[in-house]
Amino acid sequence: MAEREMWATRIGFILAAIGSAVGLGNIWRFPFQASANGGAAFLTVYLAAVLVIGIPAILAEFVIGRRAKTSAIGAFSKLGRPRWWFVGAIGVVAAGWTLSYYSVIGGWVIRYIVGATTGAALADPGTYFGTVSVGIESVVVHALFMLLTVGIVAFGIEDGIELATKFMVPSIVVLLLGLAVYAFTLEGAGAGYDFLFTADFGAIVDNAGTVIPAAVGQALFSLSLGYSVMITYASYLGKDDSLLSDGLTVAVANTGVGILAGLVVLPLLAIQSGGEISAEGGPGAVFVAIPTALAELPGGSVVGQAVGFVFFAVVLVAALSSAISLLETVVAYLVDNYGFARLPTAVGLGAGIFLLGVPSAWDTAWLTWFDNISVALFLPLAVLFVVLFVGWVLGADAVAELREGSNSPGIATVWLWALRTVVLVAVIGVVALNLYDLFLV
Numbered sequence: 001m002a003e004r005e006m007w008a009t010r011i012g013f014i015l016a017a018i019g020s021a022v023g024l025g026n027i028w029r030f031p032f033q034a035s036a037n038g039g040a041a042f043l044t045v046y047l048a049a050v051l052v053i054g055i056p057a058i059l060a061e062f063v064i065g066r067r068a069k070t071s072a073i074g075a076f077s078k079l080g081r082p083r084w085w086f087v088g089a090i091g092v093v094a095a096g097w098t099l100s101y102y103s104v105i106g107g108w109v110i111r112y113i114v115g116a117t118t119g120a121a122l123a124d125p126g127t128y129f130g131t132v133s134v135g136i137e138s139v140v141v142h143a144l145f146m147l148l149t150v151g152i153v154a155f156g157i158e159d160g161i162e163l164a165t166k167f168m169v170p171s172i173v174v175l176l177l178g179l180a181v182y183a184f185t186l187e188g189a190g191a192g193y194d195f196l197f198t199a200d201f202g203a204i205v206d207n208a209g210t211v212i213p214a215a216v217g218q219a220l221f222s223l224s225l226g227y228s229v230m231i232t233y234a235s236y237l238g239k240d241d242s243l244l245s246d247g248l249t250v251a252v253a254n255t256g257v258g259i260l261a262g263l264v265v266l267p268l269l270a271i272q273s274g275g276e277i278s279a280e281g282g283p284g285a286v287f288v289a290i291p292t293a294l295a296e297l298p299g300g301s302v303v304g305q306a307v308g309f310v311f312f313a314v315v316l317v318a319a320l321s322s323a324i325s326l327l328e329t330v331v332a333y334l335v336d337n338y339g340f341a342r343l344p345t346a347v348g349l350g351a352g353i354f355l356l357g358v359p360s361a362w363d364t365a366w367l368t369w370f371d372n373i374s375v376a377l378f379l380p381l382a383v384l385f386v387v388l389f390v391g392w393v394l395g396a397d398a399v400a401e402l403r404e405g406s407n408s409p410g411i412a413t414v415w416l417w418a419l420r421t422v423v424l425v426a427v428i429g430v431v432a433l434n435l436y437d438l439f440l441v
């Protein structure tokens with residue numbers, strides 16, 4: 001058998017992991033989740049979840065992947081605990097499941113790059129979204145997005161994912177920065193900042209049972225946790241990397257880009273709504289509100305079209321760099337376990353996952369349902385088992401793995417005990433709240 005692929009450089013791995021983390025979750029999902037769940041208060045719970053659960057859990061996934069050096073399902077046997085294979089399996093299934101509708105949204109973004117540039121998306125945004133987000137129009141662009149995803153993954157780790165994300169991630173940051181500075185100069189932007197940064201903690205207390213699981217789910221989804229993605233990416237790593245500093249880098253970068261996206265999106269939403277950002281939500285929120293705002297920008301339609309082009313181009317790059325990590329997770333499983341060749345595997349899986357996404361492309365009600373099952377069911381369950389496994393089953397081996405290549409070995413013990421106690425209890429609470437909201441309300 002050919003030798004297993006690896007990241008060529010450490011920064012290549014970091015950028016690929018950041019590329020996975022930074023995506024539609026930051027730009028498309030965060031705004032409507034936040035507005036439906038108390039605005040800035042949501043951001044507070046989100047940040048707490050990144051610290052308390054997200055960072056320990058990303059390290060746990062890294063440890064599993066790098067120690068096993070194989071993709072997510074086989075990893076557990078490699079670590080001598082074959083009965084835990086199902087943890088990787090939940091993640092791999094969830095990755096394919098999630099890519100099916102993620103690609104639909106990615107398709108809309110492609111459509112919006114064109115629509116913003118020609119101005120068609122800005123003329124009557126509500127009607128435009130209603131037309132392009134359903135039926136055959138949506139299926140076609142879903143296919144196109146999936147094709148791009150397959151195209152990158154087919155080239156493999158070093159020549160596909162690493163090369164692509166090396167250009168994608170810096171472009172996202174630079175372009176978003178430019179857009180945020182531009183948004184800052186707009187009259188009425190202030191209301192957007194207020195929305196982002198003024199927490200109404202009363203809203204958390206009153207609706208804790210829904211706000212907390214929604215914010216934690218958003219935080220973990222945003223870090224690409226629970227989908228075996230970080231396990232898979234870390235499996236291509238060498239031992240000389242510090243997992244600790246890589247994990248922190250990814251978490252900080254993802255949160256930073258999320259806030260940066262908020263500094264672009266919320267001022268636009270504030271202008272568009274005359275300062276009253278509403279809880280009008282759903283998957284269409286960004287696609288309707290942003291074009292409405294673009295149409296009202298000072299300087300006439302050319303400005304709106306140009307800003308719209310840049311904005312949706314950024315969103316497309318962010319979406320693609322995440323979609324490839326979802327596809328890679330499923331591809332790696334088949335390549336590692338059955339010795340399949342990468343190219344036909346990527347093509348075949350892309351086709352199958354495309355079909356799974358057709359209902360979501362046809363009708364946004366399906367998309368919302370797929371997203372809900374992904375983030376409220378698959379994700380918390382997988383994270384729970386990862387935390388349980390690394391904390392209580394892998395234990396000392398996990399500590400040894402985190403210490404490899406690290407120059408702060410003391411942290412590893414603290415991390416293990418955090419996983420065993422605080423993180424575990426927090427995740428159990430979140431799983432319970434999610435199951436309650438899903439099945440009992």
Ligand code: PHE
Pocket residue numbers: 020021022023024025026221222223224225227229322323325326
């Ligand atoms: N983290 C990505 C985002 O925020 C979504 C994602 C989830 C990607 C899970 C891979 C795995 O958009």
Ligand code: NA
Pocket residue numbers: 020021022023025026221222223224254
């Ligand atoms: Na993210």
